[in-house]
Amino acid sequence: MANAPTVFFVVLGLYGAVIMGIAWWSYRQTHTEVDFLVAGRSIGAVVGGATLAATQLSAGTVVGTIGFHYMSGVSWVWIWPGMWMGWVVAAVWVAPKLRAFGGVTVPDYIAVRYNSELARVISATLIVVAYTVYLSAQYTAGGIIFQAIFRWPFFAGVFVVALMTLLYTWMGGMRSSVYTDYVQALVMVLAFCVAVPLLLYRVGGLEIMGRLLSGLDPRLTGWYFGFGEVTVFALAFALSGATAPYQIARIYAMRDVATVRLAIGIAFVFQAVIGSVALVAGLGIRALFPMLPTPDLASSVLALQVLPPLAGSLLLVGAISAIMSTCDSIMIISAAGLSHDLYGKLVRPAASEAEKLRVNRWSVLLVGLIPLGLTFVDMGLMQEIVVDYGKIIASFFFVPVLFGLNWRGGTTAGAIASMLGGFTAFMTWRLQGPAYPWGIDPIFAGVLSSLVLFVAVSRLTRPVPASALAPFFAAPGGSLPQGGSKR
Numbered sequence: 001m002a003n004a005p006t007v008f009f010v011v012l013g014l015y016g017a018v019i020m021g022i023a024w025w026s027y028r029q030t031h032t033e034v035d036f037l038v039a040g041r042s043i044g045a046v047v048g049g050a051t052l053a054a055t056q057l058s059a060g061t062v063v064g065t066i067g068f069h070y071m072s073g074v075s076w077v078w079i080w081p082g083m084w085m086g087w088v089v090a091a092v093w094v095a096p097k098l099r100a101f102g103g104v105t106v107p108d109y110i111a112v113r114y115n116s117e118l119a120r121v122i123s124a125t126l127i128v129v130a131y132t133v134y135l136s137a138q139y140t141a142g143g144i145i146f147q148a149i150f151r152w153p154f155f156a157g158v159f160v161v162a163l164m165t166l167l168y169t170w171m172g173g174m175r176s177s178v179y180t181d182y183v184q185a186l187v188m189v190l191a192f193c194v195a196v197p198l199l200l201y202r203v204g205g206l207e208i209m210g211r212l213l214s215g216l217d218p219r220l221t222g223w224y225f226g227f228g229e230v231t232v233f234a235l236a237f238a239l240s241g242a243t244a245p246y247q248i249a250r251i252y253a254m255r256d257v258a259t260v261r262l263a264i265g266i267a268f269v270f271q272a273v274i275g276s277v278a279l280v281a282g283l284g285i286r287a288l289f290p291m292l293p294t295p296d297l298a299s300s301v302l303a304l305q306v307l308p309p310l311a312g313s314l315l316l317v318g319a320i321s322a323i324m325s326t327c328d329s330i331m332i333i334s335a336a337g338l339s340h341d342l343y344g345k346l347v348r349p350a351a352s353e354a355e356k357l358r359v360n361r362w363s364v365l366l367v368g369l370i371p372l373g374l375t376f377v378d379m380g381l382m383q384e385i386v387v388d389y390g391k392i393i394a395s396f397f398f399v400p401v402l403f404g405l406n407w408r409g410g411t412t413a414g415a416i417a418s419m420l421g422g423f424t425a426f427m428t429w430r431l432q433g434p435a436y437p438w439g440i441d442p443i444f445a446g447v448l449s450s451l452v453l454f455v456a457v458s459r460l461t462r463p464v465p466a467s468a469l470a471p472f473f474a475a476p477g478g479s480l481p482q483g484g485s486k487r
Helices: 004-029 033-041 045-056 059-101 106-113 117-150 154-203 206-216 227-243 245-253 257-288 295-306 309-347 353-376 382-406 412-430 442-460
Strands: none
Touching: 004 154, 004 309, 033 154, 033 245, 033 309, 033 353, 045 154, 045 245, 045 257, 045 309, 059 106, 059 117, 059 227, 059 245, 059 257, 059 295, 059 309, 059 382, 106 117, 106 245, 106 309, 106 382, 117 154, 117 245, 117 295, 117 309, 117 353, 117 382, 117 412, 154 206, 154 245, 154 257, 154 295, 154 309, 154 353, 206 257, 227 245, 227 382, 227 442, 245 309, 245 382, 257 295, 295 309, 309 353, 382 412, 382 442, 412 442
């Protein structure tokens, strides 16, 4: 791929032109805070399904998942059933009630369900903290790709990814994010579907690839991780995916409950295709290049040394688009925590729509720039960062969101104790690794602490008023209120 820079810049330029066209159109359509944060609740099922898939198929997929398959072989594929289990939980027990409620952010739900602005502040703060680390991981993946292609300084690649994403997210907010995600999902599927057949041809087919891998390390075609490790990985994706704030924000943006359920089904299809080809990509590169200095280089090596220039450039642009699709989601949800939940609800509740829109855009810039500093910190392999992020989110959000939607007994004090206790327990365990106390993984410590505190404290404290429960639970002998679907 000797002429990679020229071809890559042509493909990236065409892709960038499409993205900026969407951003300009979205900018013209964005007049209110609801437009900026939930796209005016106008998103249909196909675009919604693509954006749900693109948001989860991040740097953790195009860099991390391919890298982990390179390192560990087939057994990493079991994370996907965990992720799909999370989607089932979301489709059955989370998404319908949240979309019917018609909020703007996850802290909106927390504040109303638990009748507490303090709970809103805590949840918004935890979101900003957790997503700042996760956004830095996405930037890092961009730096790795540009460094591999052009030998640029690492931070130059980080800056390019951050600048591109900040620009179109600042312009159009959620509408810009969702429709660019749609394009990004299509690019990812096309890129992988072109790359994998060419890779298999280079290797000599599946059978030869299997023999080469078994010769390198029998675990690559068997079990590299133990059953307990795989279970923990899958559980992290399941619990975080079911209640991830950036997924819930997209659920709020869809037209109605039926659209949400169909969109989740479409997301399954996107993920199944990309998960399958990511597996083959990681294994194929291990067979051809068994001694890469780091597994995170596997996707870049595939593009630069295996594929012809056009196919390789398409794969690299697909990788960058996957990173950007998650970056824009994180920027919006973190910015909403600052602008909507803290500034709009506590500092300036009477702010005009123009002021709210302006504060949202400034918040996007702020939350997009802060994580740049963390890219200088070596936090380990990309997929390890993604798994840790999933564990953190699950530790403080899974219980108060899922159980709060489906159990009337959750109280204000119970929710606050659950969020703070789950986060604290996770961090306490995580900082003592890798030899965790009693062999308990941090996700179990976090989620179990969150659950025990939620139930125990709720049993001992004053229940929330009936008005707080009304948007989420049917009245005796009645049905769940549906008025929120038009908000």
